[in-house]
Each structure stands twice: as structure tokens, then as C-alpha cells.
Amino acid sequence: MPTILYTSTQHTAHTHQHPEHAGRIDAILTAIAADPTCAVTIADIQSVSDVTIERVHPSSHRAWVLAQAEAANVAPQLDGDTYILPGTAKAAHIAASGACNAVDAMVHGNPACALVRPPGHHATATTAMGFCFYNNVAIAARHAQATHGLRRIAIVDIDVHHGNGTADIFAADPDILYISSHGWPLYPGSGAREHMGTDAGFGSTLNIPMPAQSGDQSFMQAYRDVVVPALDRFVPDAILLSAGFDAHWDDPLGNCRLSVDGYLDICTLIKDAAVRLCQGRWCAVLEGGYSLRALAACTHGLVRLMGNLPRISDRLGSKPSDPHRADAVINWLVHNHPLLRTV
Ligand SMILES: [Zn+2]
Numbered sequence: 543m544p545t546i547l548y549t550s551t552q553h554t555a556h557t558h559q560h561p562e563h564a565g566r567i568d569a570i571l572t573a574i575a576a577d578p579t580c581a582v583t584i585a586d587i588q589s590v591s592d593v594t595i596e597r598v599h600p601s602s603h604r605a606w607v608l609a610q611a612e613a614a615n616v617a618p619q620l621d622g623d624t625y626i627l628p629g630t631a632k633a634a635h636i637a638a639s640g641a642c643n644a645v646d647a648m649v650h651g652n653p654a655c656a657l658v659r660p661p662g663h664h665a666t667a668t669t670a671m672g673f674c675f676y677n678n679v680a681i682a683a684r685h686a687q688a689t690h691g692l693r694r695i696a697i698v699d700i701d702v703h704h705g706n707g708t709a710d711i712f713a714a715d716p717d718i719l720y721i722s723s724h725g726w727p728l729y730p731g732s733g734a735r736e737h738m739g740t741d742a743g744f745g746s747t748l749n750i751p752m753p754a755q756s757g758d759q760s761f762m763q764a765y766r767d768v769v770v771p772a773l774d775r776f777v778p779d780a781i782l783l784s785a786g787f788d789a790h791w792d793d794p795l796g797n798c799r800l801s802v803d804g805y806l807d808i809c810t811l812i813k814d815a816a817v818r819l820c821q822g823r824w825c826a827v828l829e830g831g832y833s834l835r836a837l838a839a840c841t842h843g844l845v846r847l848m849g850n851l852p853r854i855s856d857r858l859g860s861k862p863s864d865p866h867r868a869d870a871v872i873n874w875l876v877h878n879h880p881l882l883r884t885v
Pocket of ligand 1: 786
């Protein structure tokens with residue numbers, strides 16, 4: 543079954559001389575279009591209601607984004623990292639909509655990937671930051687619960703940065719498991735291994751801070767020994783992939799050494815978990831990734847994986863790294879995280 547790629551030209555209204563620019567989506571679509579064996583369906587994103595956004599963000603935050611965007615002709619820089627333009631509010635709404643569209647497709651048994659920007663995982667319920675305005679994957683998770691009756695959702699965030707927004711939104715929610723592997727130390731500085739959620743949500747946050755320069759073997763070990771057992775213990779009704787590809791060795795903003803093959807190995811573990819635990823319900827929502835060639839190759843590979851197509855060779859190759867670089871954090875989590883410890 544061809545993977546459905548949800549995309550829209552609306553994102554081009556939010557672009558700037560900045561690592562997070564419209565050429566990122568173009569690079570992905572160009573790589574996929576150049577592969578005649580990669581059957582996909584490209585679908586125009588259908589806008590969701592304001593209510594759908596407001597399951598995560600209060601109306602005051604939406605109003606703030608709209609007002610900032612309207613004023614953006616004179617103040618394009620929202621903070622040190624995040625630019626805003628007149629088209630940003632609409633682009634962000636469409637990005638969140640694409641994530642919800644992917645959930646809808648997933649529920650109907652279709653492999654689906656939301657090729658959206660601006661990304662979302664740094665946006666908290668009330669704060670735009672880190673290139674993000676609305677938290678696309680969080681909105682999609684609430685949409686899956688509210689519209690499709692899926693109760694327990696696992697979000698696996700493979701972006702090199704900790705998704706502080708997603709973690710914050712769901713910190714106290716026992717029905718949403720947020721798992722993040724991220725370079726450490728790195729922006730935004732959150733995501734310590736000791737942070738496991740709050741109140742009733744204690745144990746439903748799993749942070750895996752990967753030491754800088756961690757590569758394929760360390761990530762594979764972390765996913766095999768930590769992520770997969772946690773998913774097995776949590777038993778989700780669906781898995782949403784926060785698909786950031788800036789942990790690739792070629793990324794200018796990242797600090798890790800994953801290769802395309804390394805990324806696809808961990809994505810394969812997540813897919814296998816979805817098949818084993820929740821009737822194959824998983825879908826992907828694009829987050830970061832700022833090396834255009836690595837972003838395109840990783841996303842292309844993910845789309846093939848979702849469509850059950852054989853993997854093609856990793857033309858970018860790999861970088862050497864210490865296979866034991868993440869041993870300490872993996873060992874600590876195995877013995878201390880409530881989803882993992884056996885006693
Ligand atoms: Zn990132």
C-alpha cells in the first residue's frame with residue numbers, strides 16, 4: 543500500500559534565510575520523486591478546526607500567534623531562534639492539520655507521513671520557541687484520542703533535540719508515553735534522564751540523553767534495550783513518530799553521528815513494535831533535520847519503510863563512533879525507569 547504523504551504549499555509562506563526553511567520539504571519531495579520504485583500518494587493537507595488545535599493550545603496562544611504574525615512585517619524575529627512572518631499562523635495551522643490527517647489515514651490502515659513545517663515539538667501549550675508555534679504531534683495525539691477513541695498513545699521523538707514542548711504538555715498524563723532520544727548537552731537543555739513525568743503521569747516520560755557523538759551502535763542499543771521494552775510495557779493503541787533527522791552526522795545543528803541506515807534501523811524497531819502491539823498503527827510527523835541531503839535521504843528511507851519497500855543503500859555512509867558511548871545512560875534507565883526496572 544503506498545504511503546500517503548500529507549503536504550501543502552502553505553508552508554512556503556513561512557520561510558526565511560534560516561536552517562528551517564521551505565527548501566527542506568522540496569528536498570524530501572525531490573528525493574522521493576526521483577525514485578520510480580517508491581510508490582506514494584501525495585495528498586493536500588485538509589485544514590482542521592480551531593477546536594482541534596485548542597485541545598493542546600489555549601485560544602490565548604492561538605490569538606497570540608495570529609497577532610505576532612500580523613505584526614511580523616516589522617519584527618520577523620520572535621526570539622533568538624524563531625522567526626515569524628505574516629504567513630506563519632496559517633502555515634502552523636496547516637502543519638498541525640497535516641499531523642492530524644496522518645492520524646486519520648493511520649486509523650484507516652494506511653501508512654502515512656506528515657511532511658510539515660514549521661515543526662512542533664518545542665512548542666509548549668503556551669509558548670512558541672525553537673522554530674515551533676503549534677505542537678503538531680501533540681495535537682495529533684489528542685486528535686487520535688478525541689476523534690478515534692485511541693486512548694494510549696506513545697510518541698517516539700527521534701529528533702536530536704529534546705521535545706520540551708511535547709514533554710511539558712503530557713508530563714502529567716499517564717495515557718501518553720513520551721519517549722525522546724536526544725543529543726546531550728544540546729538545545730533546549732531539558733530532557734534529563736531523571737525527568738520521568740509528574741503526578742499521575744510519573745513513568746510516562748522517558749528521556750534518553752545521548753552523549754554527544756553517539757552513533758549507530760549506541761542508538762541501536764538504546765532503542766533495543768530501552769525504547770522497545772518501554773513500548774512493550776506501556777502497550778500503546780498507536781505510536782506517533784516525531785520524525786526529526788538532525789541526529790544524522792551531516793546535520794549542522796546536531797551533535798550525534800547517526801547514519802541514514804542507523805536512523806532506519808531504529809525506525810524499523812518502532813515499526814515492528816507497532817505491528818506487535820497496536821495492529822501496525824504508527825505514523826510519522828516531520829520535525830527537524832537541517833542537512834538537506836541527510837533529511838531527504840532519511841525521510842525517503844522512512845517512507846519506503848512505511849510502505850514495506852526494501853531498503854536502498856545509504857549513499858551518505860556512516861561515521862565511526864564509540865559503540866559504548868551511551869552505555870551509562872542506558873544502564874541507568876534500565877535500572878531506574880518505572881517502565882523498565884524489574885523489581
Ligand atoms: Zn531538532
